[in-house]
């Protein structure tokens with residue numbers, strides 16, 4: 544089972560999740576539970592996926608003061624997910640507090656420590672939107688800066704666009720996890736994504752994990768769509 548493909552379960556209902564996971568079967572071993580699903584069904588989706596033997600990336604993008612994020616990260620560590628995230632713009636102290644909370648809680652509970660990664664710059668942000676936000680650095684330089692900060696804080700990796708993966712890999716090394724949403728097969732609708740690449744290009748740039756949602760979930764035949772992506776990834 545190839546675990547480099549993470550399918551984003553952006554649904555309101557657990558029924559929809561169960562239908563897709565059943566349809567994709569053994570072809571997909573890693574799923575992403577984001578805000579939409581978590582706020583609708585709570586931990587039920589995580590529990591269901593764990594019972595099915597799937598890995599879970601809990602994409603809640605924690606962003607608050609260090610104490611609040613650390614306490615929240617401790618709570619998420621007990622859920623049995625493989626990976627979850629914070630926003631890097633929460634700052635170095637926030638990321639350090641989260642990393643400490645995850646390690647300490649995993650040790651206390653005697654569970655495997657989930658990977659903790661940081662969102663850099665959302666893949667939906669275009670050059671024009673970036674300019675309107677008023678940052679001095681380019682998107683790329685900001686992503687690299689935040690990736691280095693996340694690494695300094697002891698995090699395991701980052702979420703970034705495939706367009707920045709190669710540079711992150713160079714600067715942060717090959718062990719540092721790079722998770723890339725913004726993945727679109729050739730000719731697929733971009734939806735609200737801006738900084739995109741194909742599955743093959745994302746992997747060639749050095750991404751460890753590709754997050755794909757609507758190109759699969761909104762396809763007429765989600766299984767065929769997922770299999771085509773896996774084939775492009777060279778999945779065995």
Ligand SMILES: O=c1ccn([C@@H]2O[C@H](COP(=O)(O)O)[C@@H](O)[C@H]2O)c(=O)[nH]1
Nearest residue numbers: 551577664665666724725754755756757
């Ligand atoms: O920068 C980011 C961070 C997270 N995401 C999430 O990934 C998926 C992408 O779904 P698609 O349907 O393939 O666009 C979605 O759940 C986002 O919340 C992201 O796109 N960009």
